[in-house]
Amino acid sequence: MEVTYLLLAIAMLFALIATYLAIVERNLVKAVVLSAVQSVAFTLALYLLRAPDIVLVYLPITVGIYPAAILFLIKKTEEVEEL
Amino acid sequence: MKKELLIATSLAITVVILAYIATLGGGLGPLFSDLRPLAEVFLGTTLNPEKRFFTAMSPEGVTAIVWDYRGLDTLFETAVFYLAIIGAVAIYRDISEKVGFKGGGLGLSKIVKVVTKLLIPINIAIAISIALHGHLTPGGGFQAGAAMAVVPMILIVVFSRYFLLGLKLSKSLALAFRSIGLAGIALTVFLPIIMALLSGFNAYIMQNQVKANAPVGFPAYVGNVLISGSLILYNVFEFLAVTFGFSILFLLLSIEEDLVKEQMRGEVGEH
Numbered sequence: 001m002e003v004t005y006l007l008l009a010i011a012m013l014f015a016l017i018a019t020y021l022a023i024v025e026r027n028l029v030k031a032v033v034l035s036a037v038q039s040v041a042f043t044l045a046l047y048l049l050r051a052p053d054i055v056l057v058y059l060p061i062t063v064g065i066y067p068a069a070i071l072f073l074i075k076k077t078e079e080v081e082e083l
Numbered sequence: 084m085k086k087e088l089l090i091a092t093s094l095a096i097t098v099v100i101l102a103y104i105a106t107l108g109g110g111l112g113p114l115f116s117d118l119r120p121l122a123e124v125f126l127g128t129t130l131n132p133e134k135r136f137f138t139a140m141s142p143e144g145v146t147a148i149v150w151d152y153r154g155l156d157t158l159f160e161t162a163v164f165y166l167a168i169i170g171a172v173a174i175y176r177d178i179s180e181k182v183g184f185k186g187g188g189l190g191l192s193k194i195v196k197v198v199t200k201l202l203i204p205i206n207i208a209i210a211i212s213i214a215l216h217g218h219l220t221p222g223g224g225f226q227a228g229a230a231m232a233v234v235p236m237i238l239i240v241v242f243s244r245y246f247l248l249g250l251k252l253s254k255s256l257a258l259a260f261r262s263i264g265l266a267g268i269a270l271t272v273f274l275p276i277i278m279a280l281l282s283g284f285n286a287y288i289m290q291n292q293v294k295a296n297a298p299v300g301f302p303a304y305v306g307n308v309l310i311s312g313s314l315i316l317y318n319v320f321e322f323l324a325v326t327f328g329f330s331i332l333f334l335l336l337s338i339e340e341d342l343v344k345e346q347m348r349g350e351v352g353e354h
Contacts, residue, residue, distance in 0.1 A: 048111075052222075061229050064233040
């Protein structure tokens with residue numbers, strides 16, 4: 001039981017770091033990849049929280065479909081965010 | 084080679100350890116020690132043939148809640164997704180995805196293509212199994228559709244979008260399959276009412292099992308197989324609608340921007 005809480009904490013810490021890096025990243029392609037990394041950490045947390053239904057939908061949407069859609073849109077606009 | 088073997092082994096060990104910790108290792112502690120009254124209602128009725136007016140006849144509580152206990156919410160969620168895709172189709176209404184059709188030779192390297200060809204059948208099998216077992220194990224129509232929608236996306240990225248057109252998966256075909264899915268959902272919603280009208284009984288909209296004063300319901304078993312009445316139908320039709328909804332989105336988004344602009348200016352196109 002303690003191991004579960006420990007893994008949960010580690011997963012959420014990874015998610016926090018990835019989220020921060022995604023926000024400060026100027027290159028949008030890298031930001032999307034970091035956002036996908038954050039989603040992988042969230043998936044792990046959801047699995048440990050016994051929510052397999054959410055894991056099954058969260059993984060393909062946030063690691064596959066959402067980054068792909070955003071990457072298509074980035075290709076149509078510009079890759080680096082300008083101030 | 085050694086490095087790849089090391090990575091594969093450590094990945095496998097991680098998965099096994101995670102699975103052990105979350106299940107046999109105790110996970111978050113005993114699950115049924117302190118149930119809230121609402122959870123007791125759902126767990127006590129989701130698969131309980133003795134309470135035949137309240138049960139959804141499905142061991143998968145989440146799917147039972149999503150398509151039976153609160154079926155209308157899910158119906159309107161599906162409608163929102165439907166309208167989002169229709170919005171994308173409306174924006175791209177005069178733009179044909181077939182313009183600029185090229186043969187082979189596009190996409191990523193041969194290694195990536197071969198690996199993708201090996202992985203795609205596995206992905207399709209898993210998606211179909213999530214849809215068909217949605218009323219028995221975690222999963223369901225949307226989950227399966229999302230897993231399946233990864234297939235056209237990967238095909239577009241690895242083989243280029245012309246590969247999908249070569250497979251005859253055009254926007255219109257995807258729209259047709261999507262409409263079949265949505266029509267199936269609508270039919271399943273109204274079927275109990277139609278059956279009740281024909282036989283002179285009462286019925287509820289989106290009714291699954293028999294209710295008090297509404298004796299028309301879907302069968303929970305076909306032979307000895309538990310199909311949970313309308314739940315398997317909703318899962319399969321939602322699977323179709325979501326898969327092809329996302330496919331339309333990727334087919335449209337992957338059209339090269341210069342081709343889109345050319346067609347918007349009316350230089351190329353089917354007018």
